[in-house]
Amino acid sequence: MLARMTPLSLTPTFSLLLHRHRRLVHRSLIDLPFSYSSPHCFSPKPTSVLHFHFLYRPPHATTTRSSSPSFTPVAAAGGALLQDAGATAAVLAGAYCLVLAFETLTEREVIKQNLSRKLVHISSGLLFAISWPIFSTSKEARYFASLVPLVNCLRLVIYGLSLAPDDGLIKSVTREGNPEELLRGPLYYVLILIFCSLVFWRESPVGVITLAMMCAGDGVADIMGRRFGSVKLPYNQQKSWVGSISMFIFGFLISIGMLYYYSALGYFQLDWMSAIQRVAFVALLSTVVESLPTTETVDDNISVPLTSMVAAYLSFGF
Numbered sequence: 001m002l003a004r005m006t007p008l009s010l011t012p013t014f015s016l017l018l019h020r021h022r023r024l025v026h027r028s029l030i031d032l033p034f035s036y037s038s039p040h041c042f043s044p045k046p047t048s049v050l051h052f053h054f055l056y057r058p059p060h061a062t063t064t065r066s067s068s069p070s071f072t073p074v075a076a077a078g079g080a081l082l083q084d085a086g087a088t089a090a091v092l093a094g095a096y097c098l099v100l101a102f103e104t105l106t107e108r109e110v111i112k113q114n115l116s117r118k119l120v121h122i123s124s125g126l127l128f129a130i131s132w133p134i135f136s137t138s139k140e141a142r143y144f145a146s147l148v149p150l151v152n153c154l155r156l157v158i159y160g161l162s163l164a165p166d167d168g169l170i171k172s173v174t175r176e177g178n179p180e181e182l183l184r185g186p187l188y189y190v191l192i193l194i195f196c197s198l199v200f201w202r203e204s205p206v207g208v209i210t211l212a213m214m215c216a217g218d219g220v221a222d223i224m225g226r227r228f229g230s231v232k233l234p235y236n237q238q239k240s241w242v243g244s245i246s247m248f249i250f251g252f253l254i255s256i257g258m259l260y261y262y263s264a265l266g267y268f269q270l271d272w273m274s275a276i277q278r279v280a281f282v283a284l285l286s287t288v289v290e291s292l293p294t295t296e297t298v299d300d301n302i303s304v305p306l307t308s309m310v311a312a313y314l315s316f317g318f
């Protein structure tokens with residue numbers, strides 16, 4: 001099985017994760033598994049579906065058994081705490097560097113403000129979700145992870161209310177350069193990240209799909225629509241066929257990619273034929289909602305994730 005995995009041309013980070021998981025499983029004699037009660041899409045027999053079933057990490061396992069007498073539950077809890085603190089610091093630093101990189105690119109006029117905003121929109125949420133496996137398996141891990149968008153939320157509130165100046169941040173994540181803009185789209189965006197990490201975390205496809213649709217789907221719609229969207233939708237002259245079709249395709253593909261990532265790591269198992277149809281349904285519904293002429297009333301960073309969340313919840317269960 002291990003030999004069959006190697007040619008999958010995994011990225012170095014992913015390989016590292018797999019290695020860590022392997023070590024964890026060897027050490028802790030983890031029993032498989034945990035299955036979802038969701039109607040049709042989750043397989044109750046992970047061993048038959050999951051290629052990496054031996055990497056499985058039970059979601060709330062804080063204690064592990066070991067042959068080593070020094071490996072006590074207290075030590076395990078201490079290790080988890082340390083791991084979560086380290087992961088939080090690393091992801092916070094990553095978030096800071098990402099925004100700083102786009103600030104610099106915008107300030108040097110390498111990319112336009114609008115493109116910078118959309119690239120931050122696409123990359124930050126997806127990278128945040130991709131970072132979840134580096135947090136421990138403890139119950140507290142999701143709270144640690146949600147500290148990252150929470151800190152960014154406070155940053156947006158402070159600069160949005162002009163309590164302190166930060167021209168770089170404003171330039172890289174707003175449309176027109178007004179500080180108050182931080183309190184709309186970007187703020188809703190980080191609130192959705194907080195909600196998804198606290199409620200769904202990495203154990204449910206719902207949060208993962210919601211973030212993929214909001215970050216990749218909605219973000220790519222804007223980039224493609226602005227460039228190639230000359231043919232407008234009949235019911236909305238602000239949006240185009242190219243934008244909406246791109247949203248559907250990218251939202252769908254990135255959702256499937258993220259689901260594959262999490263199922264390969266053993267957080268959940270899917271019946272792929274059924275999952276693909278369900279993701280297509282979620283992507284279609286979110287695309288239709290995004291295309292409606294409601295942008296003035298409801299921000300896309302609220303309407304798209306809420307639609308995806310409800311549709312994914314109805315399709316996959318929790």
Ligand SMILES: Nc1ccn([C@@H]2O[C@H](COP(=O)(O)OP(=O)(O)OP(=O)(O)O)[C@@H](O)[C@H]2O)c(=O)n1
Binds near residue numbers: 175238244247295299
């Ligand atoms: N389905 C879509 C979505 C967007 N666009 C293009 O992207 C631009 C921005 O769309 P939208 O996301 O509604 O813009 P904002 O409200 O400015 O951005 P945000 O949602 O990030 O606040 C539109 O003017 C349009 O040119 C498009 O052509 N088709």
Ligand SMILES: C/C(=C\CO)CCC[C@H](C)CCC[C@H](C)CCCC(C)C
Binds near residue numbers: 099
């Ligand atoms: C421009 C944005 C929305 C408008 O539609 C997004 C704003 C994003 C925040 C300012 C930064 C968010 C950072 C994430 C919480 C964490 C990213 C971590 C990762 C490892 C880079």
